[in-house]
Amino acid sequence: MKLMGKNWFMFVAMSLGTEFAVMSATPVPDGREAGHPCVVTTPSEKSATLKLIEEQDWARKVVEALRQNVDKYAERGEDYLSSRLYMNWKTQAKDVYIRGEWFSHVGEEKAPVPTVMFSGARAAATAYARPGIEERLPYADETQGVYMKNRNLPGQPLEWVRPEKVGTQIESGNIDIMRHTRDAAYLWWLTGEEKYGRxxxxxxxxxxxxxxxxxxxxxxxxxHQQTLVGMTSFEVIHEGIVPLLTECYDFLYTYMERHYADCMPVYAGALKKMADVIVRNGVPHNNWNIIQARFIFAIALVLDENEAYEDGKGREYYFDVVAQDSTLRQWGLKTLADYGFDAGTGIWNECPGYSCNVVNDYTDFVLLFDKYLGRDLTREIPVIEKAVAATPQYCFPNRKIVGFGDTHPGPLRTSYFGSMVKNARRYGKRRQEERFTAMLRCFEPDFAASQDRPRSGGNLMNLYPQEDLTIDTTIAAGDIETYVSPTFYVPKVSWLVQRNGMDAGRSLMYSLNGSEGNHQHANGLSVEFYGKGLTLGPDAGIGQSLYSGLDYLEYYSQFPSHNTVCVDGISSYPVMKSNHAFKLLHSYPQPSTAEERNLASENYFRGVCYTETYFREPESQADQTRLLSIVDTDGGGYYVDIFRSRKHEGGDKMHDYFYHNLGQTMSVTAADGSPLDFAPSEELSFAGAHLYAYSYIYDQQMVQTDKDIRADFTVRPDAGGDDIRMTMWQQGMPGRKIFRALSPETEGLSRDRSMPYKIKGQPTLTYVARQTGEAWTRPFVSVFEPSVSSEGNSVSRVDFVRPEGADDAAGIEVTLKDGRKDFILSATSFDKETGWGKMKARASYACLREKDGRPVRLLLGHGLQFLSEGIEVRSSEPVDVSMERKGGVWYYTASRPCEIKCGGKTKKVKATGCPAKW
Known part of the structure; x- marks a missing residue:
């Protein structure tokens, strides 16, 4: 069998049109040879492998470990492993029936041979565990069910149980056997020992x-399940046995030709059947598609040419399925990229955990196209490079990714940087090599040294790793601040971040998300707050059984598990594939990609930034806006959060402001430190026809008060050292109830072993402010400051004021411990001048800092006018103006032409993004 032939490229060019003919014109890589194996290794590499084993002790140990793992089965006879497959040994059932996400029964019609048993359920959760291979019964009589360990009973006894109760244990059990089979096939190819081949x-x-x-x-x-199911699994993306099957078939090809020649068409037919089902079923518009493509590609690699099969569907056909459009549920890689990646930013339209996986899958295909097809996929799909370069935007200052949607946050993965370096080397793209080598060294400073780790253990791939990457160490590590933006916004996924730097211990960053794209939650305007090395105000996560569990459906995917506002106890909408984005109303600085901000050469990480967003909550038909700001304090900073919410047509019952924080202790007092008279409560509940999610909030304590509030959330590291605290000050309002409570663990972070305390099983500290009636003229106005115990707070006092001129305006006076004062104003319209004391404005947001009674910094956000002692800003159209006094000199930026009066002089200034001297 030839791995590739020139006639294939001619076939594609003629049958698929000019565009693809150009894409497919890359010549076949030199050195690819005829015959099997062709996936993991090739026939000509056999002598080099034998020499490696002879000369290198680590390689010899790998093979010895492989032998030990396989010999314990091979020495028990050629039928030992095959007899322990999960098969329909007795019924030889041709037909399998499911009912939704569970196995139902098999049909009565018999196939001529035992057939592969189908999985028990779509979800993996089960009280049963499969026994080890040695504990399995040979040719187990499936009419009694399957023989499994009952983990709920002492000693975990083996018992017969219905398949639908064992989750995915059947399919994983067969994968386990096929892994040993693949290793045996390899040992036969390498050594020629008949016991392994048999x-x-x-x-x-x-x-x-x-x-x-x-x-x-x-x-x-x-x-819908009928459109997702595979031949062995409830989801075609979980046909994990496919790569092992194809590798086993590849290594054994000549053995099977010699001993099972009459069955060779059957084997190819079985592989093609699996591929056809994957093409026919699944999901085309998200991460499923590219996972399916991996399986299809794996099968294509080991098939013969189209002409070898009566139906004309061979290697070329299935390669074409991957590369080009084919069916309703299997899009080609380019079509999928055009649909899924945001063209402006490169971000994929799923939650971060899934998005990073998709980016990695695309770069894996870059390597596969390089190796097997001799094509540069990054030239055919240019957005791949942009997508890889954009992934650092997910990072908090501690370099761990944000956690919205079905995400388990952790360190940013770096494998795709290495793949882009390999691709650059192969095609001589020096600029690309420099770019991604610098990124790789930024996120993995010890990368070069880590490549020299010895390989050991009985893993076949230790002998055939992916192409080793030895990076060019003359390329310096990049600066992480050049890979991120102060304001980054992706409409396609309804996600926005602002940050004031990337110093893990000092910088602040918030991540605001709506629900646009896949693997999203019902969360409205949901925020995560970072501080002092941790995501202190996190997203709750995905649930104990991922998205198949009741806790996911009722709590983790719903409003009350997020830092958001729920209206009348009913705010919700469809989760998973969701279409409920927010609108970005205003921001400073303006959103940009990392490339755009570098080209502008601007000093982006400034003292004050803000965004304001709008969302129409569909269930309650409520209008919601959230204004978020970061204010720098030199040694740290604080967040401003102003959340307005009201039903569009009135009739508001209540608006619940939810905030969840990491830590083991929470104290809630009046802002002046006086205690509040909390009493046990069950008011946050499903009773009253509210969301089930309310029932997950427990140990509730409630007080009704209009006093300003201070809440302190404390993380006490298990290893000792500084406590990490988040302090929240919140304005009191008439008709408000305050709850301190607990909610389920922050499951999203439960896998992160670097957390300072054990998250798994630890309840999440939960604060709820319930506003009776509307929360528009009585918004939730809060200030958050992260701190560590050895330094304390930079903020010594927060006072809330009711500005003059507008009912819905909010005012805050923040006093820092060094005596400086910040005056903050937010309003919803420009109809009237609002303010108090020395500051008045017509603006969405305004922030003035005074030192020794004199202005030293101001921000006019989307405003027409700002007035204070000695400073005036006026514009005929809404403008963003930032001014700061340094070394006795004022510097300013302006988003559009305006008039500024400062220091006794008045002048009209032009728009400038770079700070200009006054």
Whole structure:
């Protein structure tokens, strides 16, 4: 069999049109050869492998470990492993029936051979565990169910149990056997020892015939599940046995030709059936598509040319399925990229955890196209480079990603940087190599040294790792601040961040998300706050059983698990694939990509930044706005959060402001430190026809008060050292109830072993402010400051004022411990001048800092007018103006032409993004 032929490229060019003909014109890579194996290694590499094993002790140990793992089965006879596959041994069922996400039964019609048993359920959660291979019964009689360990009973006894109760244990059990089979097939190819070939061939023959003669499961509900199901799994993206099957088939190809020649069409037919089902089923518009493409590509690699099969569907056909549009549910890689990546920013339209996986999958395909097709996929799909370069935007200053949607936050993965370096080397793209080497060294400073780790253990891929990457160490590590933006906004995923730097211990950053794209939650205007090395105000996560559990459906995916405002206890909308984005109304600085801000050469990380967003909550038909700001205090900073909410047509019952914080202790007092008379309560509940999510909030204590509030949330590290605290000051209002409570663990961070205390099982500290009636003229006005115990707060006092001139205006006076004062104003319209004392404005947002009674900094955000002692700003159209006094000199930026009066002189200034001297 030839791995590739020139006639294939001619075929594609003629049958698929000019555009793809140009894309496919890259010549076949030199050195690719005929014959099997062709995936993990090639026939000509065999002598080099044997030499490596002879000369390198680590390689010899890998093979010895492989032998030990396989010999314990091979020495028990050629049928030992095959007889322990989960098969329909007795019924030889041709038909399988499911009911939604669970196995139902098999049909009565018999296939000529035992068939592969289908999975028990879509979700993995189960009280049962599969026994080890040695504990499995040979040719187990499936009419009794499956033989599994009951983890709920002492000693975990083995018992017969219905398949639908065992989750995904059936499919994973067969994967386990196929992994040993693949290793045996490799050992036969390497050593020629017959025992390995006989055992591996028996398993492969049993399994592939069992696929060939069994039909696709049928859903008795006639529901959506029918479009997702594979030949062995409820989701085609979980057909994890495919890569092992293809590698086993590849290593054993000549053995099977010699001993099972009559069955070779059956084996190819079985692989093609699996590929066809993956093409036919699944989801085209998200991460599923590219996972499916990986399986299809793996099968294509080991097939013969189209002409070898009566249906004309061989290697070329399935490569084309991956590269080009094919069916309703399997898009080509370019079409998928055009749909899923935001053209302006490069961000994929799913939550961060899934997005980073998709970016990595695309760069894996870059390497696959390089290796097997001799094509540079980054030239065919240019957004790949932009997407890889954009991933640092997900990072908080501690270099861990934000956590909205179905995400488990952790360190930013870096594998795609290395893939882009490899691609650059292959095609001589020096600029690309420099760019991604610098990124790789930024996020992995010890990368070069880490490549020299010895490989050991019985893992076949230790002998054939992906191409080693030895980076060019003359390329310096990049600066993380050049890879991120002060304001970064992606409409396609309804996500926005602002940051005032990337210093892990000092800088602040918030992440605001709506619900646009895939793997999203019902969360309205939801925010995460970072401070002092941690995401102190986190997103709750995905749930104990991922998105298949009741806790996900009722709590983790719903408003009350997020830092947001829920209206009348009913705010919600469809989760997963969601279409409920917010609108960015105003911001300073303006959103930019990292490339744009570098080209502008601006001093972006400034003293004050802000955004204001709008959201129409669909269930309650409520208008909501959230104004968020970061104010620098030299040694740190604080957040301003002003959340307005009201039902569009009135009739407001209540608006609940939810805030969740990490830590073990929470104190809630009046802002002046006096205690509040909290009493046990069950008012946050499903009773009253509210969301089920309210029932997950427990140990509730409630007080009704109009006093200003101070809440302190404290993280006490298990290893000792500084406590980490988030202090919240919130303005009191008439008709307000304050709750301190606990809610389920912050599951999203439960896998992060670097957390300073054990998150798993630890309840989340929860603060709720309930505003009776509307929360528009009585908004939730809050200031948050992260701090560590050895330094204390930079903020010594927060006072809330009711500005003159507008009912819905909000005012805050923040006094810093060094005596400086910040005056903050927010209003919803320019109809009237609002303010108090020395500051008045017609603006969405205004912030003035005084030192020794004199202005030293101001920000006019989306405003027409700002007035204070000695400073005036006027504009005929809304403008963003920033001014700061340094070394006795004023510097300013302006988003459009305006008039400034300062220091006794008045002049009209032009728009400037770079700070200009006054």
């Amino acid at each position: 055992m591996a061939a028996k398993v492969l023959d049993t399994y592939l015939q069992g696929i060939y003669y069994r039909d696709l499961p049928r859903d008795l509900n006639h529901g």
